[in-house]
Amino acid sequence: MEQRDVRGDAVMTRIGQAIMLLHAGDREEARNRFGTIWSEIGEYGDDLHRCTLAHYMADTQDDPGDELAWDLRALTAAEGLAERPAGDHRHDGRDRCDCHDGCDECRRGDACGAHGASSERPDASAVRTFLPSLHLNLAADYLKLQRFEAARLHLDRAWDAVGVLEDDGYGDRVRTAIGRMEQRMRGSAAGP
Known part of the structure; x- marks a missing residue:
């Protein structure tokens, strides 16, 4: 996802610090910090803050249902920002x-x-590049919960959204991950 200038954006700085904890393997502390920030910004806060926080909060969850709930919050925030005129x-x-x-x-x-x-908020453009990854995460969540139709729907939406991705490292990683999920879905399709 493209980054907006976070200098002076204390919330994004705090989210970034919690993300670093998550990537360092401290899921519990990351989850605690994300929870604190979420209680401050809530469901009506800045869309990019909510999208980013919810996306990473999902990765701290142990229960697949909780992970799905956070990924749905991330998608709701992303769609709200991306669809804003x-x-x-x-x-x-x-x-x-x-x-x-x-x-x-x-x-x-x-x-x-x-x-x-005629201008577009930079955040809206950034979030649009995040949509393929968000739909991919939702496909994975639904697959874990053996909700195959919902998983297929979000995987198709991920494929539909890849056109916004650049031909760079991030875009390549997301397209590769979507391809891997496609293979997993095909393997799971024989089960249901």
């Missing part, structure tokens, strides 16, 4: 603009026009 910069109810520019209109609570109607 250009120039639609919402406020989170705490007098803070989620366009991250803090323009005068945003500080007053008016509609943000700072970016112009």
Whole structure:
């Protein structure tokens, strides 16, 4: 996923620190920190914060049902941001603009026009590149739960979304992982 400039974004910094703990193998501490941050931002916080946190929180879960619930939260946040019309910069109810520019209109609570109607939030573009991975994760979750039709649906959505990926390391990894999941699904298809 492309990264937005997180300098000055304390929440993304804290999420990143918890991600480092997760990657270092400390799932429990990562889960605790993600939980603390989630309790602060909640279901109405910044879409990119919620998407990123929920995506990684899913990886800390021991129960496949809990993992699915967090991956669904990540997808909901991603779709909310990706589908937001250009120039639609919402406020989170705490007098803070989620366009991250803090323009005068945003500080007053008016509609943000700072970016112009034709501009797209950088976060929306970043999240679109994350959708193939999110759908892949959901396919894996549903496969673990032996919900084969739902797994197939999300794997198909992952395939449909790969066109947004660059021909770079991240894009190659995601396409390869989707291909591996396709093979797993074909192997599982004989079971149900």
